[in-house]
Amino acid sequence: MLFEQERQQKITNYVEKNGRASVQELCKEFEVSESTIRRDLKVLEDNELIQRAHGGAIAKNGVNFEPTFSEKSDRFLEEKKAIAKKAVEFIHEGDTVLLDAGTTTRLLVDEMKALSIITVVTNSVVFANELENYPKIEVVLLGGKLRTETLALVGPLTELCLNQIHVDKGFIATNGIDLEVGLTTPNLTEAATKRKMIEQSNQVIVMTDHSKFNRHSFAKFGTIEQIDYCITDDKAPNEVLRALEQKGIKTIMSPLGGE
């Protein structure tokens, strides 16, 4: 008999190996009920490990998936929008900001378009493209190897570029925030880049929706103590936020529907 996490790990493997899997197929394979499989799929989707479909799941990093699709099915979009609205208040005229690639930070890009003169440093080709039409925003793109799944730039070259700069505020995305483990993401190379980003930011602002709390992924890139501000939505677990506050980290809970 498998433990819950073991089964979920194996389901991920199964889906990745076959590119897809139906709920019924997984029931047979793991000898559990449909309810259990569906619960597992939900968890795995929250962790962005698979892509759910009506009737089963599809592998994520499969060649088959356009970013537009994952964007469409982006969970917690409203929460992320609310978070972005709060985050943009941190940016003032003349600031230099660092913007980490990620689905939550993506929505901050939209908010930034209305701002006056600022410099935005980013490792996301998508963000750079989005911002290039706004003459008041100077865009600096970090170099590096292009990760095809996320269109983010990572690797030694990115870190080298980061070494050359220092920004007022760094907006960092994360896949997991856990009081004990800290900040984590699934990809080791990406983690190294994020680590350097935190180093080069005067203020570290973590943007994360509630689903990332008390979760951890594979690669650690920072400790809780390195955070200056944590912006999240109003479904984030209160006890964690209190613990953060006790460590001197300002937490901002953004209510849904904006201001």
Place this chain on the structure above:
Amino acid sequence: MLFEQERQQKITNYVEKNGRASVQELCKEFEVSESTIRRDLKVLEDNELIQRAHGGAIAKNGVNFEPTFSEKSDRFLEEKKAIAKKAVEFIHEGDTVLLDAGTTTRLLVDEMKALSIITVVTNSVVFANELENYPKIEVVLLGGKLRTETLALVGPLTELCLNQIHVDKGFIATNGIDLEVGLTTPNLTEAATKRKMIEQSNQVIVMTDHSKFNRHSFAKFGTIEQIDYCITDDKAPNEVLRALEQKGIKTIMSPLGGE
């Protein structure tokens, strides 16, 4: 039985592959009703993955169909295409190549898509975007300040990135090629970047249509002697090409209409 998203993905592929598809054709192919196909097409159109038409759908920016508007208005397009066809012959499996941003080099990107495993270093965000879907090509984007007019990355950060790499072949675009003045471009910062590119390339391959000969622009970025190969079209002035050959530079005149 396919999941909804899978079917939509496959429809996109189908349309892209054939350039077009009728509703009935798709019904047969995927064994679903017209209603379903129409719903799918609507979703795909909303996601800007295809273009709908009465009776079916058309591929969007067809990889190898009609040229886009900006391409159409491009001067000497046919010449540039011919140049790109010659240039791509210089690239072999396992090569690392440097691709300068420019309208002539832009057409080399299209040619490169068919190639096997290579590494492409570029300072063009557009090129990086274009190539990211081709898994056999590893894309390294240089960092730097984003020039909004050309979507090229330039500046000290770009040069710093270039310092870290060395490539087999560098494909360089130019605004002017003159026997006395050398290679020139209108922008000083861009010139500095090109200069560094030439330094870091084992072989320097200049791609230029005939209109750039005997012309010079404001900022010089290289001497004639630094060129290893010069690829141009069959309207280039013969006396200049002869002079280049005498200096030991191989010149390739690409006849219009390909091979």
Place this chain on the structure above:
DNA sequence: TCATAAATCAATCATAAATAATCAAATAAA
């Protein structure tokens, strides 16, 4: 040009499948 026919479409509805929500039993942890 216009009128008519044919094809295609969007909107609606019914249905079957899949899902989320709920609850109780089983299991594990305190």
Place this chain on the structure above:
DNA sequence: TTTATTTGATTATTTATGATTGATTTATGA
């Protein structure tokens, strides 16, 4: 023990789909 967690069964609810219908669009011929 009690308490929390995981699981499976049950039930509303939601979703995907195909058929139908009337409206649009396109094609055809005068």
